[in-house]
Amino acid sequence: MTAPPAQPEPAKGGDDMATLAKGGRTNTMGFVIRALGGIPFLFIGYRLYGVEEMGRFAAAFVIIEIFALICALGEKRGLAQRLTEGTEEEGVPQTNLVFDGMLTSFLFSLAACALLLAFPVIIFPSGTNSPFDIWMIAAIPAFALTEILLAAQAYKYDIATTVRARAITEPWTKSIAVAAIFFIPVVSEGGLALAYVTAIYAALATALWSFLKTYGWPKGWRPRPRYLGKMTARALPLIGADVIERGTRLLDVFLLGQSASAGAVGIYFFAKEVVSVPQKLKTSFEPILSPVITKNLKSGNYAAIASQVQKVGFWIIALQLGIALALVIPGEAVMGLGGPAIVGGTGALAILLAAEVVASMAVVSESVLVYIARKRNLAISVGIIALQGVLTVSLILLAERLGLNEGFKAAGAALALFIALLTSSLVKALVLKILLKAPVGNLRLALFWASAPAIMVGIGFTFLPEWVELVFGVPAILAVYLAVIWKRGFSADERQLFSRKVVAVETDEPTAEKAA
Template sequence: MAETGEASQSAGNAPSGAAALARGGRTNFAGFLLRLAARFPFLVLGARLYGAEDLGRFAYATMVVEFAAQLTTLGLKRGLSGEMARSGRPEAHVVADALALALLLGLAATLLLIALPVLMFPDGIRHAAEPLLALVVLAILLSDVCLAALAFRHRIGVAVQARSVIEPWVLTLVGTGLAFTFLKPGGLLIAFAISLAAAAIASVAPAIRQFGVPRGWRLSASRLWAMGVRNLPLAGADLVDWATRRLDIFVLGRFAGPEVVGLYFVAQQVATLAGRIRMSFDPILAPMLSTALKAGRPDEAAAHVRQVGFWVLAFQIPVVLALGLPGEGVLGLFGPEFAAGALVLALLLTAELAAANGSVAEMALIYARPKLNLAVAVGGLALQAVLSLVLVPLHGGAGAAAALLVALLAAAIARQILLRRALGASVTFWRWSLLAAGALAFGYGYAARALPELWQMLATIPGVLILFGLVMWRWGFGPEDRALFGRR
């Protein structure tokens, strides 16, 4: 197709960083597959062994803990790359500042949640130890900051090991094991805490080996304050983006019972499997964009956005079709009652495609125009909140998913327009080959819906992935695109 030639032509002018993007993308995509291999069994076993009500309670409590961690990270998951790129101080000292800032704020949030456990458990405390779940905030902060620092050095494999191997497999194995003990009532929460503690250990140890002990470092309130102020726009954008992806659970938790939240949570987690393809490129893309923009090379940054955006869509579209077309069967794996969420799953998977467009553009916008990016994020969250309050009481989980889809789509369009103006270069990564391959795969999958449920899944999931992949490999990928697969 025409865009293959264009891709090849642009490849010749592509920055040398494309090879680093490909290496980082391969590493993180492998991590996505490893995480999928562990996370999917956890969802199936958790739903089967604990039921929708316990799963819904787990979803709400962990959402609040992750919110506290997101708030107190203060944007450093992405902002630390900028701090390390601009600072003339030893990298170990910059990392120590980031850890000190995040942990001080995290300690305050932890104490608040322990004092007010109703924030995590709106239906009340069942066991005296449940408020201690708040301590997980500190483990998340340690892991996030250390992994962000290692990403600046392109040490992406550590994140894969900690977040895609250790964390999900510990969660799955511990959660499954506790389901057959007297600790079953709190088994999911205990497994969650242990898995994140293990991930924190796996993140901190390599960071110490990489950067060493920050000798000569002294705590400075003024330095921490300055770092916090610099990262406020990014922190706000991260927080709003996180809230956008959790507002649906919050509203459902207030307007519906734990069982409805549990049904929605399973559909959301299945859809998130597609979204994690997009997140696979974040650790390598953030430091490369911050470096290019700081050096005054906007064309290079735009090329990175176009390349990564295309890679993300080329992986995400077939996964969305493969999971969405046989949605009833996929959700039925978790139990017969979960199959009713097929419409919710379809809407959430479509929302992940909208999120892919917005998120890749945002990765550059947060460095080029952080305040404008924050304004877009706030506007998208406000739109989602209004739509959720209108649609959730009427349509339940489907209303929450529809509100999320509209908000993400509006924010994605706004971010791409703003980024194109900020960089003075095209940031469009959609190509006709994606639409053509997607249409063929959709037609095949839709025809397979005539089969019985089991045969439909067996035919649709591998068939859609293979058909889409063959079309893209033959007509959609240029030489630079194929670098992701180790070919030049």
């Protein structure tokens, strides 16, 4: 399928939008919990283990995630389509289809682990912190299987399991484990790696528990080599899209690691981890969006898809912009959590947060393009990551030639990411608009109305002690921003959708602001 029909049927979308809004509420709560759970890991890691140690951990972490995403076989989005089509076309139980994906993913994971064990320099270009670091490779199969299990739950409109696994279990386990292991002499030096692996497997256990309660064990399941081969071949564009989308967030760390010290990478990684909180808010919408999109694709309801892209895109950018303001205005205080040496990365933090805001449209657009224009989407993604790579290397070399310090190298890597993600959003939104023959923009004037008072409140807090900025300033900025965006940005029907009392409402009425 490469183009929509000439006359799409009108959007009905009440139940679908209510489902997406429920996912939005859950994701917002998950963001708060994830923020509270992730910050201790950064604080403990940088304070107890050191900046260079965290830099080496970061270099390994980015490679592990890339391999894990490859091994997940694009099932984060592809599974929804297989479940929608498979039960009717083949008569295969849904549980069996999920296990097909899990088996294939596990086999790919074993191959990836073998490769990295044979050539550990791939993930440890600057050496290791301890002999225990090699255990990070064991996280690959667990990470990949968790992605599939969470996608299966999302198909049943269960986004709460994703929040439990990724926003509660994983960050809190990692934070608790890294502190506990530090005080165990035998394994103390491997605390970062062991805490990471423990957290990934804890998230897997959380996802598996919910999956078995929802789907149960497979019945009459057996491996089907021919089907698994077809499934893998069909998934290649999705794998490419997933890896490239995540790769744009990891390429900067990788390239910076090739030309800067472990300490510089450690500082940059701190900023990246802070930014990962609003980033997860955006990407965690994908699993709940995928089943809604695939069902509308099956019925040819492209008008509904365009409406969903517009609304969900606005919800995401509205939340992300507020979070970005709350983190960037007291940026020095936020970076100071990692220690005085980390404060130099405040500029990179500001650029990275801006990059995530402009990336929201690309992510939502891609959620549709991977189904209606897979190859075209993949080609765009390849071009974007190539652009980012060229810009990153060029800006790092420019900083070296001008004799600037490593902080400017980090800022250059962040700026390259910003330009790449902005380009991606503009191009993918345009392509989607053409294919759906309907507007998909996510900008509303209320974003600017809400930002102005939030910025003024935030600037006021910068004149106070840093602990006041963090404890009171961050919530105050968010509160002011959210109050305005809720009143001026969300239409009456959207506010009803986000109310727990409403199950579904029609959403064909005009929004409070015209989408840009």
